[in-house]
Amino acid sequence: MKFAVIEYSSKTGAIWKHTSERPNYLCDPVKEIDPTSFGCYVSALQGEHIPLLALIKPNFYKKVIKRLSGSWPGQYDLSYLEPFDALLVVYQISDGHEMVRLVKRLKKEFPDKVIVGVPTQPWGLLEIHWNKNPQAKSEIVDFMNACDVFLTIVKSTQERWQAMTKTPVEYLPQPYPVEYAERHFLSRERKDNVIFVAGVTDRPNIIKGHRIAKQLQQEFPEYVIHVTKIDGMPLDTSELEGSPYKVMPFELWQEHLWSMSKVKLVINTDYTQTRGRVQVDCAAVGTPSIGADSDGQIDLFSDLPADSKQTEEELLAQARRLLIEPEFYDAVAQKAKERLRACNYEESARRLTAVIQRFRQQ
Numbered sequence: 001m002k003f004a005v006i007e008y009s010s011k012t013g014a015i016w017k018h019t020s021e022r023p024n025y026l027c028d029p030v031k032e033i034d035p036t037s038f039g040c041y042v043s044a045l046q047g048e049h050i051p052l053l054a055l056i057k058p059n060f061y062k063k064v065i066k067r068l069s070g071s072w073p074g075q076y077d078l079s080y081l082e083p084f085d086a087l088l089v090v091y092q093i094s095d096g097h098e099m100v101r102l103v104k105r106l107k108k109e110f111p112d113k114v115i116v117g118v119p120t121q122p123w124g125l126l127e128i129h130w131n132k133n134p135q136a137k138s139e140i141v142d143f144m145n146a147c148d149v150f151l152t153i154v155k156s157t158q159e160r161w162q163a164m165t166k167t168p169v170e171y172l173p174q175p176y177p178v179e180y181a182e183r184h185f186l187s188r189e190r191k192d193n194v195i196f197v198a199g200v201t202d203r204p205n206i207i208k209g210h211r212i213a214k215q216l217q218q219e220f221p222e223y224v225i226h227v228t229k230i231d232g233m234p235l236d237t238s239e240l241e242g243s244p245y246k247v248m249p250f251e252l253w254q255e256h257l258w259s260m261s262k263v264k265l266v267i268n269t270d271y272t273q274t275r276g277r278v279q280v281d282c283a284a285v286g287t288p289s290i291g292a293d294s295d296g297q298i299d300l301f302s303d304l305p306a307d308s309k310q311t312e313e314e315l316l317a318q319a320r321r322l323l324i325e326p327e328f329y330d331a332v333a334q335k336a337k338e339r340l341r342a343c344n345y346e347e348s349a350r351r352l353t354a355v356i357q358r359f360r361q362q
Helices: 038-044 052-056 060-069 093-109 123-132 134-146 155-162 178-184 206-219 253-262 277-285 295-300 312-324 326-343 345-360
Strands: 003-007 048-051 086-091 114-119 149-152 169-171 194-197 224-229 245-249 265-267
Touching: 003 038, 038 048, 038 086, 038 345, 048 052, 052 093, 086 093, 093 114, 093 134, 114 134, 114 345, 123 134, 149 155, 149 345, 155 169, 155 295, 178 253, 178 277, 178 326, 194 206, 194 253, 206 224, 206 265, 206 312, 253 277, 265 312, 277 295, 277 326, 295 326, 312 326, 326 345
Parallel strands: 003 048, 003 086, 086 114, 114 149, 149 169, 194 224, 194 265, 224 245
Antiparallel strands: none
């Protein structure tokens, strides 16, 4: 099966092709392809990553049309896509209207291809956007209705997605380079006394995790708190004041894995209902994570459940148990590592291929 992922744009603007020598997670994440996210689908199915702009080939005339009409000229050449059997088309808020036009053209010009739709933003952030911009919800419904199948990487959102569209909605966890990432696994005894908290403080409830970390540090003074500063994003550390903490620079994924492997505990009170790459990374490197309502938290750290209604005291109880009961800590880490293996490239490709083949036969 010949497979490709189509996004509106990419870091390089060029088509990227998987090779066995250079899967996505070994490539330069700035100059080639992302090591996680949709690059994982490309390498798992040994396909191509195609930015739509590489097919549109913007020139002066096309840019004028885009500026005047808000859309690129409709009849850009799609012949490059003819050899592919299945296309995974990515919807994101900023260019959603272009992807709606694309999938409708694909179904008209290539009726035998299986068109798989997937969102890039998590449900929680999309829902906030829809509440502010009701027309945006109609746009993604148009997108879903034009696809053969729509994917969600968060099981808890499957029924809500299905209620919005006539298109079948399938739950498939995102592929993850398990065998590479778990090389960074460190046992509890080899980890540093560090509590890591999320630095994306403009997301709702992230600060809740900071308060929990501060309380925990006061109970376990041998621990220090680390928080990441992401360039271009606000970081509010006011709730950490009075406890030892260190602001860490943003790291690319490979370096981030090493950092996560060396901390004892991650607190990430993100309630946007995403797959949860933080939790997936934590499972790979043996570091328990608490606080998120992500699919990864529920799937991989099932002994550490969390949702937006959970109190700080309940999360503190989880954290205390991890820090004072080595047997519980080790069992949680080992269970997450074992469950993550179901998301490796081989298993993920098998599941997605089965879905595509089912719709090819219809």
